[in-house]
Amino acid sequence: MPMPFSSIRHQLFIDGRFVDAESGETLATLNPHDNTPIAHVALAGKADVDKAVAAAKRAFPAWRRMAAADRGRILLKLADLIEANGEELARLESLDTGHPIRDSRRLDVPRTAACFRYFGGMADKFQGETIPVEEGFLNYTLREPVGIVGQVVPWNFPLMFTSWKMAPALAAGNCIVMKPAEITPLSSLRIAELMAEAGLPPGVVNMLPGLGSVAGQYIAEHPEIAKIAFTGSTATGRRIVQASAGNLKKVQLELGGKGPNIVFEDANLQAAVNGSAWAIFHNQGQACIAGSRLMLHEKIADAFLEQFIPLARSIRLGNPLDEQTEMGPLTSAQHRDRVLSYVEVAQAQGGEVLAGGGSPGGDLAQGCYVQPTVVHARSYQDRVAQEEVFGPFVTVLTFKSDEEAMQIANGTDYGLGSGLWTRDLQRAHKVARDLHAGMVWINSYKRVNPGSPFGGVGQSGYGREMGFDAMREYTQVKSVWVNVDAQIPPHFVR
Ligand code: NAD
Numbered sequence: 001m002p003m004p005f006s007s008i009r010h011q012l013f014i015d016g017r018f019v020d021a022e023s024g025e026t027l028a029t030l031n032p033h034d035n036t037p038i039a040h041v042a043l044a045g046k047a048d049v050d051k052a053v054a055a056a057k058r059a060f061p062a063w064r065r066m067a068a069a070d071r072g073r074i075l076l077k078l079a080d081l082i083e084a085n086g087e088e089l090a091r092l093e094s095l096d097t098g099h100p101i102r103d104s105r106r107l108d109v110p111r112t113a114a115c116f117r118y119f120g121g122m123a124d125k126f127q128g129e130t131i132p133v134e135e136g137f138l139n140y141t142l143r144e145p146v147g148i149v150g151q152v153v154p155w156n157f158p159l160m161f162t163s164w165k166m167a168p169a170l171a172a173g174n175c176i177v178m179k180p181a182e183i184t185p186l187s188s189l190r191i192a193e194l195m196a197e198a199g200l201p202p203g204v205v206n207m208l209p210g211l212g213s214v215a216g217q218y219i220a221e222h223p224e225i226a227k228i229a230f231t232g233s234t235a236t237g238r239r240i241v242q243a244s245a246g247n248l249k250k251v252q253l254e255l256g257g258k259g260p261n262i263v264f265e266d267a268n269l270q271a272a273v274n275g276s277a278w279a280i281f282h283n284q285g286q287a288c289i290a291g292s293r294l295m296l297h298e299k300i301a302d303a304f305l306e307q308f309i310p311l312a313r314s315i316r317l318g319n320p321l322d323e324q325t326e327m328g329p330l331t332s333a334q335h336r337d338r339v340l341s342y343v344e345v346a347q348a349q350g351g352e353v354l355a356g357g358g359s360p361g362g363d364l365a366q367g368c369y370v371q372p373t374v375v376h377a378r379s380y381q382d383r384v385a386q387e388e389v390f391g392p393f394v395t396v397l398t399f400k401s402d403e404e405a406m407q408i409a410n411g412t413d414y415g416l417g418s419g420l421w422t423r424d425l426q427r428a429h430k431v432a433r434d435l436h437a438g439m440v441w442i443n444s445y446k447r448v449n450p451g452s453p454f455g456g457v458g459q460s461g462y463g464r465e466m467g468f469d470a471m472r473e474y475t476q477v478k479s480v481w482v483n484v485d486a487q488i489p490p491h492f493v494r
Pocket residue numbers: 152153154155156179180181182210211212213215216217218220231232233234236237239240253254255256257287288289388390416455456460461
């Protein structure tokens with residue numbers, strides 16, 4: 001099969017080298033545009049995870065002792081290499097995931113570089129404290145790396161999530177065994193290769209594409225892995241918590257969401273329409289923070305939908321490698337079918353399809369495409385207003401008052417991203433305060449930055465990526481007591 005890229009890596013990356021899986025097994029990764037195979041990628045099993053853990057253990061003592069600034073320098077170099085190889089990484093990501101190339105170029109690649117750069121700079125600035133304790137004693141804290149960290153990421157933003165997970169862990173001095181999603185391993189493998197080029201010592205990062213139920217599960221169980229950081233579905237998150245109990249791993253979970261995006265009657269309507277389309281249709285709606293519940297004040301609902309529905313219908317679907325494409329395919333056929341099944345779920349509960357609801361035909365019939373879909377639900381308790389669809393599928397709900405808006409917005413088990421559109425300053429801050437969510441965007445949606453904490457509450461998980469919070473997640477505190485000139489207490493003195 002001809003490879004469209006000379007740089008495609010399809011082996012496991014263990015101890016600084018690309019190697020086949022011990023079992024020799026591979027899995028084809030498919031181009032979601034037409035479901036043709038791109039490459040057959042090695043599939044890690046338990047023996048490979050053991051090898052990776054052993055390599056990480058060997059690398060850990062020197063890596064944690066390396067001057068923090070030197071660890072940072074490697075991450076800064078990596079950020080430069082990502083930019084230098086940006087076009088190739090963007091194409092690889094679009095080919096494997098279906099991200100429109102314009103998004104991969106303008107968002108995924110720059111954000112990946114920015115994340116490594118931010119934490120490269122952070123490495124020697126994250127520090128312990130001295131604590132004023134009783135007379136005669138000095139007490140200080142050390143922020144130490146956790147050890148060998150397991151990281152499991154999903155398929156929706158493989159390149160970016162590789163950086164979100166690895167950058168703070170490495171800056172803090174941990175070694176990593178990472179498992180990308182089995183259907184989108186290509187950009188993560190290329191990043192591993194660039195890491196070696198940036199000077200990362202062998203064994204510090206090991207990249208193991210493999211099945212969640214095999215390699216992922218074993219990473220979560222592994223007795224020598226001290227922490228697991230996971231991004232994915234809430235159901236898998238629950239399994240990870242159970243698997244981690246054996247050695248009481250530290251656990252960090254970034255799970256699903258059902259983001260409320262609330263448009264009040266005093267909003268700038270044009271900005272809200274455009275922002276709401278971005279909130280749901282960017283990356284084909286495959287985002288945990290997607291604004292998938294579009295909540296409209298009943299006074300402006302009709303006017304809003306008069307603009308929003310034609311906008312949704314006008315979005316250009318197409319081959320992700322085409323610069324004109326605004327929405328690509330979903331990342332797998334299985335996922336496309338799952339998303340489309342929610343059209344029937346909506347209709348069964350009296351919901352009305354206002355736009356889309358199917359797959360496009362013609363040139364795109366072989367791919368995993370779904371039309372931008374807008375559904376009006378009768379109640380916020382309907383399944384399409386409660387369950388994460390994870391596609392270009394937005395559920396419209398209306399409300400009459402701020403109180404009702406809050407009841408609907410906080411009326412799911414999730415609590416991840418959320419947004420609101422209003423010109424009223426007091427209302428904006430009040431709603432931001434009362435939303436049960438890890439992130440709130442006011443008159444905007446879906447902003448992320450390496451310095452700003454990212455994560456959820458409730459069934460959306462716990463722990464935070466990005467910023468100082470991420471460094472806390474990847475370190476543990478040691479308290480050191482020094483007797484400077486204190487009297488020995490008079491107990492048991494002979
Ligand atoms: P998923 O849970 O099926 O898979 C995620 C990853 O977990 C994959 O690498 C998979 O191989 C692995 N996995 C599967 N079973 C496992 C097991 N038993 N043990 C260990 N690992 C296992 O999720 P998905 O469908 O790939 O991704 C979509 C989900 O991810 C959505 O629910 C979405 O909301 C969520 N997500 C959350 C965030 C966030 O930051 N909160 C970001 C992106 C996506």
